[in-house]
Amino acid sequence: MRYLGLDLGSRTLGVAVSDKTGMIASSLKIIRHNEEYDKLLTDVESLVNELDIDAIVLGFPKNMNGSIGPKGELSIDFKDKLEKLLKIPVYLQDERLSTKSATDMLIEGNMSRKKRKTVIDAVAATIILQTYLDRRG
Secondary structure, X not given: OOEEEEEEOOOEEEEEEEOOOOXXXXXXXXXXXXXXXHHHHHHHHHHHHHHOOOEEEEEEOEOOOOOEOHHHHXXXXXXXXXXXXXXXOEEEEEOOXXXXXXXXXXXXXXXXXXXXXXXXXXXXXXXXXXXXXXXXO
């Protein structure tokens, strides 16, 4: 089973993909969308078809106290639209601190601030996807 991992930000979508066994996640790309979510749905649909994806794991930004804010509501809405369009399951994965973890990992690898900005969302998507893959066993 092959999964697509998504980190939905306000201007970009980080994308990661699993191997065909559904065990290992790797960064794929970043898609700039500037809040054009309908076009973003089409971009994700193309990736799902091109990569033969069986399910999607979408980052779910909860507040630190576990409540759901506006970004969380946006993710729920995007999940519903993806499922309706693609007819494959879309799982929400708690993404609290995924961007912080990605930043820390890139800093530890001595990546410059400028370069980090270009890859951070894809790395966060990879962390979100790998967390889901590890959790499901």
